[in-house]
Structure formats: structure tokens, C-alpha cells
Amino acid sequence: MHTAHDWTTTPVTADLLRGALDLEHTERGTLPHRLPGWARRQIPDGQLAMAESQPSGVRLAFRTRATAVELDVVATKRRYVGAPPRPDGVYELLVDGRLAGRGSVPDGDVLTVDMATGAAETRPGPVRTVRFTGLSGDEKDVEIWLPHDETTELVALRSNAPVRTSPPRGRRVWLHHGSSISHGSNATAPTGTWPAVAAALGGVELVNLGLSGSALLDPFTARTIRDTPADLISLKIGINLVNTDLMRLRAFGPAVHGFLDTIREGHPATPLLVTSPLYCPIHETTPGPTAPDLGAMSEGRLRFTSTGDPAQTGAGKLTLTVIRDALSRIVRQRAATDPNLHYLDGLDLYGSTDHAKQPLPDELHPDPATHRHIGERFAHLVFGEDGPFAAGEASASTVLTTG
Template sequence: MTKDLITTPHSDVFIRGAIEIERTSAGLLPHRLLQWARAQCADGQILMVEAQPSGVRLVFRTTASIIELDTLPTKRVYVGLPARPDGVYDLVIDGKLDRQGSVSGGRILRIDPATGAANLEQGGPGTLRFSGLPVREKIVEIWLPHDETTELVGLRTDAPVEPVTDLNRPVWLHHGSSISQGSNAGTPTGIWPAVAALRAKVDLVNLGFGGGALLDPFTARTMRDTPADFISLKIGINIVNADLMRLRAFGPAVHGFLDTIREGHKHTPLVVVSPIYCPIHETTPGPGAFDMEALGEGRVAFVARGNCDEVAQGKLTLSVIREQLEAIVARRAASDPNIVYLDGRMLYGEADTKILPLPDALHPDGDTHKMMGERFADAMFSEGGIWRGQLK
């Protein structure tokens, strides 16, 4: 540890974007679902991704030129595939990305993609260090890795830090799938919701869950009880690739999800976003699966295993889901003027696949995340945007 640095105890007052903070033996673990919600689902996937701090950041005011952050990361290793890079921490100063870093070491969650079996190997914390920062009063945000579970262990600086209580930005609450969590984006401020939030100068609470945008009632209740000035729901791709439900169940499930949110947010502007363009599932239903041939070559890709003939029996595709969501929102808008529909193909459409194809056939890359975030911010928050007149 560097001498003459001030140690600041970790506190909830410095953490934004989390739903709950758990105190562990190591430090503070941000969660994006409450404990009671986690207890209602035994699925290891949702329990893993909700603890990955997508959109979560430390925020404080300081004149410090040196910042050291001790964390205990949990890194994923997929058996038979190339090693994943260490999670990235983005240092944002006064709203602008300044630099990045990573923390080595930590725990390792070793996963067999063929069977889903997982084993956790213990490890110790590491240190992230930023030095040479401008010696002036500034608002510092350290965005935690969007895809790496991160326990906050220690914070040291060469000048005092204090909570930021006067930022006064509108809160944007978003829910979606792994694309919203940030799959295939390289950095936490590079995921499309973060790109949009920084562009629009709003405070993001990101409930994007890899494999977990499944219209779960506990997610709807979490959103109902979370303060927000704007709400967005990106629904569809997980429903299809999990082959979770049929057409008969889908419509009532969407209505129920929206009804629950409206119990706590009766008039909050709300946009329902349909899936982005994804060729493998446009007209082919799920389930989705790993492309085993690609795995054999040491790369990750996905395929659709459903039968197109089954759509007539109620199996869902992205095309069917878009039609249903647009109709549901139109029906509700007759009595709810604050709900709107946004076609996800406005963020990433068929023409975009020619220039920016999905590298694994399912998730966008970093450049596509940037484009999607900019398009969403412009559609919703810019001059003439749907939500622009409601920005405080």
C-alpha cells in the first residue's frame, strides 16, 4: 500500500446504480436484485449476472491526484475456450472517460459450456491504481466491470473524498437481456445503456441480466419499488432463445409485468423496446444453443434449434414478439398516455448487419453497442426526442 494515502471506508453513499449492497467478509458486494428477489429464483444464471455490476459505479468529489481501489473480482473461465480478458474499470472525470484499468487475481468461476457445470476457486483481492489525475475539485466516477462480479474492499486517495449529493440528474431505470448488460462490449461505459446515459446526462440503473429478461415477477416488483424518472423495458430475445413460453402466455405476461410496474410508477414515462435484429431468431423459434462446431474451434457462437413450422402452434420468434409488443403498447396507450413503443430495429436493424454483423450471431460488438446507445439517446432524450420535454 502506498504511504500517506487517506483510507476512506466503503459506504453505500458512494455507490450508484446498485439495488442493494451486501456486506461480505471481504467488503461490499453490489447487487442488482434485492435479497428477497434472489431467494425467489434458484437459477444460477440470474444469480451470477445480477451480482455482476453492470452500470454500477463509485461516485465522489475530490481533488485527489491518486486513487487506489482494492477489489475482489470473480472472473469467469470457460473450459475449452480462450481466456477472457480481465474486467475493465472506467474512470470518468466530470462526465468524460479519462482512463481505464483492470484488477488481476481474484476468484475464478470455471464453467463447462457444454454441461453448464461450474466450480468456484478462491483467490485474493487486487488493486486498481490511477495516478497523475488533475489536482482540482472534480466529480470522479469509477464504473465497475459490467461482466465481472466485484466486491469493494478498500479505497485510498491522496486527498479527502466526499459523497456527491447535488448531481440532480434524472434517473433512467432500464431492464433487458445480456445485450443490455453489455455482452461483447469491451468496457463498462461502452455498453449501450451507459453510452446512452452518458450522452443524455441521466443516472442509469441497469437491470440488464444476461439470460434473465424473462418477464420474471420479482424483476417487475423490483422496478415497481425503484425510484425512476424514466423506465425502459427491452423484451424478447431471452424469451425466444430460452423457448420459455408460447404465444398464449406471452401477452398476459407482458401485461402483468407492466401492471406491476405501474403500481409504483403510475405516470412515469415508459418505453417498451422490442428486440434488435438477430437473423438466427427472426423467423426461427428457440431454443437457442451454443454452436458446438464453433466451440470445437475454440470460439463462441449461437444457433437456433427451433422449427419454423411450430410458429403456427404458438412458438415465438422475434418477428412475432415485435408484432405482439406493438399491439400491446397501442392497446395500453389508449388509457396510459405515458407509454410508448420503440422498434428495436431502430437501434440495430437488418441493414446494420451488413456493416456490423453480430460476431457470435447473437450479441453486438463494441462498435455496435456505441451505435445503439447513441441512437437510443437521440430517439429518447435529444431535441425532438420522445422524452426530451420531460427532462428536468
């Protein structure tokens, strides 16, 4: 039986963390990052800085006989002016891969954002503790998944039995890059984001570079992927380019080629999957930029709308339909000399029929049940027996369909 004197504090070091590409040592503790320091210095805006510091897919992993574990954290709570309060981020504890507990902390630093003006300010807050108790006393693999959408400084890890690092279980590493949906927007728990669901079903170790609002073909993101060890790589490209109205078709094609060229410098033969956008009615044939629906916000609801003119697609403005056509063409062209390059139509993960049954609550992001649906579809199509990420992955380029 453990007593209070049995409690030990274990430093949070890189060998205890998975899914983080860099650790920043702060005055209060350790802040996991999903982009390395050199890339963060090239980040041009606060949105990406916020997104990459939110630890989607990041988890502590260790072996222990502890029956109780505590984690001291400083969470960053986001408040959007005029929008309803956001729920607290969720910490999930897994024992031998199975969910064994959930927890949250009620306060922390507060980041207040005015979506109408882009202004933001942060007010510092306290250290809080998330506790997990009642665990079995046998030797076990424990993971603590951090909130996917809440920046989290790790202050201290305590347990009532010693903790030791547990190397990954010989599983392949899957690195995925995408937008806010890949990041986990509107999922309610970190293992409920669609990439986490797909990774669990596919039996792989996830590195999630889903960056909310920020899958913009940035060269530093491509170089990060190039330099990160991975057995499997997937890219979900498109929706953020429409959201931001960042580029036109003339720039889009060369930017995609350059992104893929850079990744191939470090991963010349790694199975590489390009996925086009999921179905999103407001941008299927209407360009961006995307804007918050101020009428809905005045009613306490968060919804988004498209503000572009469909007539401008003839002048090269991007829509999801335009992007899917271009991506399919680019991948088919490159696959002639790159047999490990594959394409997946995002409509096979979530299409118009799915939308009719499970609409996007805010017109942009899926609800938790739809995250699971997308993750299950991805696992079937991509990690399944005939998929490009199957254990004996396809040696020739494939175009995936649900047919």
C-alpha cells in the same frame, strides 16, 4: 504535495455507489447487487444470480482533490470450458464526466462453467488493486465504473486526499431493463455498453437492470422496478424468451401485461418505453432454444445457433418477429388509457441493414462499435427533442421510428 502519510481509506457505503440496488457485506468486503435481497432469494437459477451480481452501470461517485486513487477488489473471472479465455474486466475512472483512466486486475476468484452441462464451480482467489494516478489536484467529481461483466467485491477505497460523497447533479434517473445486450455483452468497457452511451448523451443517471440471459418477465424483476425510484423507465423485451424457449404466445401476452401492471403500481405516470428485440437472424423466424455452436467451440470460437423448428410458430412458439408484433399490439392497446406509455421497434436501433454492415460476431451480441451505434440511436430517438424521454417529455403516447 501528498506524502504516503496523506493516504486515507474510505469505507465503501451505499452513499458512494450509484446503479446498485443492494449491498451485501461479505467476509472480504462489499458486493454490489443489482437486485435486492428479497428478489435474490426468489432467483431460480445460477445464470441470473451471476448476472445480477455483475455490476453493469454500477460506479463509485465522490468528490476529492486526490491525485491518486486505489481500489482493492476481488474480481470473479469466468472461464467457459472449451471457449477462448475472456478478457479481464475493465475499470474506468471519469473526472467531471470525462474518461481519465482505465485499469484491470489480472486474477481473482475463478468461476468455471461448462456450457454443455450447465455445471459450475468457483475457486477463491486473491485481493488485487487497481490504481489511478496523475489526476489533477483540484476539487473534482470522480466516478469509478466497475466492470460491467465481472462480479466485483469492493474491499477498500484509498486516496491521497479526503473523499466526500457527491450527490447526483440534479439529473433525471433512467432505469433500463433488458437482456445481455443491455447488460453489455461484447462491449469492452463499462462506459461502452449501449445504455451507458445513451445515458451519457441523454444527460441522465443510469440504473442498468440489463440481466444477461435473464430478461424473462420475472415477477420479482417487475416488483424491483416498481419499488425503485426512477424518472424514466425502459424495458427491452424478447430475445431471452426465445433463447430459453421459456413460454408460448398464449403465456407471453398476459405476462407482458402483468409486468407492466406491476411497474405501474409504483410508477403510475412515469414515462415508460417498451422496446422490441434488435435484429438477430438466427431467431427472426426460428424459435429457440439457443445453443452454443459446438463446432465453433472446437475451433476456439464462441458462436450461438438456434435449435427450434420454424414450423412450430403456428403452435405458439416465439420468434423475434412474433414478439415484435405482439409487443406493438399490446402497447398500442394500453396506450389508449396510458398516455405515458411508448413503443420503440428494436429494428430502428439495429436492423437488417445495420447487420449487413456490422454483423453480430457470435450471432447474438453486438461488437463494441455497434454498442456505441445502438446507444447513439437510442439517445437520438428517445432522449432527443421529439422523444418520449426529452427534457420536456412527450405528454402523449408515441410510436418511434427513424423515418
